[in-house]
Amino acid sequence: MVHQEDTICAIVTPQGIGGISVIRLSGRDAIDIASRLFHQKSGRPLSEAQTHTLHYGDIINLSSGEKIDEVLVSLMRSPHSFTCEDVVEVSCHGGPLVTSGILETFLKEGTRLAEPGEFTKRAFLNGRIDLAQAEAVIDIIRARTEEGLRCALWQLDGKLSNEINMLHDDMAGAIASLEAYIDFPEEELGVATEDLLGRVQSVITRIDRLIEGYYRWRPFREGILTTIVGRTNVGKSSLLNTLIGEERAIVTPHPGTTRDIVDGMINIGGIPLRLLDTAGLRMATNLAEEEGIRRMYHTVEMAELILLILDGSEALTEEDREIMGRTTGRKRVIVINKIDKGDRITKDLDVKNAPVVRISALKGEGIEALKNTIPQRILGQEMRWEGEAVAGNLRHKAALEGARKELDNFFESVQQRRPLEIQALHLRGAVDLLGEITGTVTTEDILDRIFSEFCIGK
Ligand SMILES: Nc1nc2c(ncn2[C@@H]2O[C@H](COP(=O)(O)OP(=O)(O)OP(=O)(O)O)[C@@H](O)[C@H]2O)c(=O)[nH]1
Ligand SMILES: [Mg+2]
Structure with a gap:
């Protein structure tokens, strides 16, 4: 059952000048409000139009009666829209005065400015997408490489959600069978428990795979x-310039x-570096140089990967050794x-656990080899994400780790022969945590945190 909320509106295209900008309205009065402000060239009121139709006309400032812009309006009736509510989208000329003029007129007529992510939040609350899919929308917008985009699209498609739902169902089945045994006599339990433990073990393996996929x-x-x-x-600096292909550093x-x-x-092998x-x-x-060196060491603390450069044309110096010492044990x-x-220097070099690549930043030699080594160093043996479901972000990972802990506790309680009710409690704890990922179990807090990451208009 779709719930139509108060009507919200926002400019959904980037601010500034462009060919076209779009203003979106969503909510129970979206069509009524748009009808009042939109004068269709054909003379027919928008409120009588069918869903998924496009209309040509003017947006009028009701107080002055003046035309604000010539526009195209698309209409999507509930429940077949992004939010599942009635949605109207106005495509106008892409100038800041036009877009803000139309937005203000809509606001005056009784709509309210959408909060960040509010359109997507409504899509979630109306059950069109689950929470993991809503988060994928942010990832799609923020993706910086094609690989990153591909992963996010998979998640929007429900790759992770499907896997979580299957785990959820398996666990619900396990709980049901455990609860059925609560009333059984002790001696009949042996076989049943084996089957149950097998099921839970398989869930653990799949949870581990999702967590590992996160990395x-x-x-x-x-x-x-x-x-x-x-x-x-x-x-x-020569290496930075060679890698990014422009003279950025002096x-x-x-x-x-x-x-x-x-x-x-x-972008190296799909990884934004x-x-x-x-x-x-x-x-x-x-002092300036001293501060520069302090900042350099600060980046060593912060960075996930260190490219430690040595000059092959000269013997190793004290400074080389110092910086090598300060970065041992790090991914480099x-x-x-x-x-x-x-x-x-290659002959004097004694480094373990770090690949050594020989290059000439000046002549461009060895750069390809360096570009191949970097993803290997970052990803380890598992070079690629192969389209399998993974924990998409820290929130998913934390929930999965929590669920895994509950399942470990379940095994412990089985070993200690604790009452079946206690065992079932751990299984239920795990199910709730899995439900947090897709949003079947959620709180206002979690929702606020997720949707506040969105921009206004999404
Ligand atoms: N022959 C040769 N010279 C290079 C190579 N890479 C850099 N140079 C030269 O080495 C000098 C220093 O290069 P930079 O890139 O400024 O070195 P840097 O490490 O950033 O130096 P600082 O910023 O002072 O720490 C310049 O004259 C470069 O042209 C190379 O592969 N071969
Ligand atoms: Mg430099």
């Missing part, structure tokens, strides 16, 4: 913060050129640069 998907979704570090003059033959952090974005170029390490000659790639001038 494989996350780089595509959120990107990887990567810092380029090394002593002065080894070619950090490069000079003088050590100590970079002070502030310079950043750039690249945010690259930071930092000040080179040496005994600082002034050792990059030996300037190999066009020889390689004096």
Whole structure:
């Protein structure tokens, strides 16, 4: 049963100048309000139009009687719309005065400005999409690579939701059979318990797979913060420029050129990499450089991947060793640069657990090999997300981890031969947590947190 709320409206296209902008209305009076302000060229009132039709006419300012713009209006009647409510979308000329003029007129006529994500929230509350699918809408908007977009589209399609629903059903079945045994005599329990434990174990395996998938998907979704570090003059800024394909950072033959952090974005194998170029390490000659080095070390703390650059044309120095020491145990790639001038350090280099790539940032040599190494380093053995369902974000992961914990507790309570009621309680706890992912179990708090991440108009 669709619930039609008060009528909300918003400009749903980006602010600024464009060919066309769209203003969307949704709610119980959307069609009535639009009818009053829209004068169709054919003379027919919009309120009599059929669903999924397009209409040509003018939007009129009712107080002055003046035309605001010539527009096309599309009409979608409940329940066949994005929100499941009556929806009217006005496509007008894309200028800020036109869009704000139309928006103000609608507001005066009794609509209210939509909150961030309110259209999507209504789609969720009306059952058109579940919570995981609503979150996928944010991911689609924010996707920075095709891979990231592909993952988000899968989630909107219900890949994760279907898997969660299946787990949910399996668990509900397990609970039902457990509860049926509550009244049985002790001796008949043996076989039944085995079957039940098998079922719960299979749910655990599938939950683990979803959690593990989170780590494989996350780089595509959120990107990887990567810092380029090394002593002065080894070619950090040259590498940044080569990787992003533009002269973003200043490069000079003088050590100590970079002070502030310079950043750039690249897409490596579908993973958005945010690259930071930092000040080179040496005994600082002034306060600005000292601050630059402090910031460089700060990026080392923050970054998920470190590209540690060494100058292959010179022997290793104290600074090289210091920075190598400060980054051991971290995810890093050792990059030996300037190999066009020889390689004096590979033989002295003793690094474990980090790939070593030899390049010339100046000549572009070895860059492809570096680009291949980076995703391997980030993703480990499991190179790719293969379209399987995964925990799409931290919220899903936390709920799955919670559910898994409940199932571990269930096994423990079975081992300790605790009362069946207690065992069932753990199973029910797990079911509730699974339900949080799709939103069958939810609170205003969770909803507010999710939808406040949206922009207005979505
Ligand atoms: N021969 C050769 N020279 C390079 C290479 N990469 C960088 N250089 C040169 O090395 C010098 C320093 O390069 P930068 O990219 O500014 O080095 P940096 O590490 O950013 O230096 P700081 O910002 O001072 O720490 C410049 O003259 C570059 O042209 C390379 O692969 N081969
Ligand atoms: Mg530099």
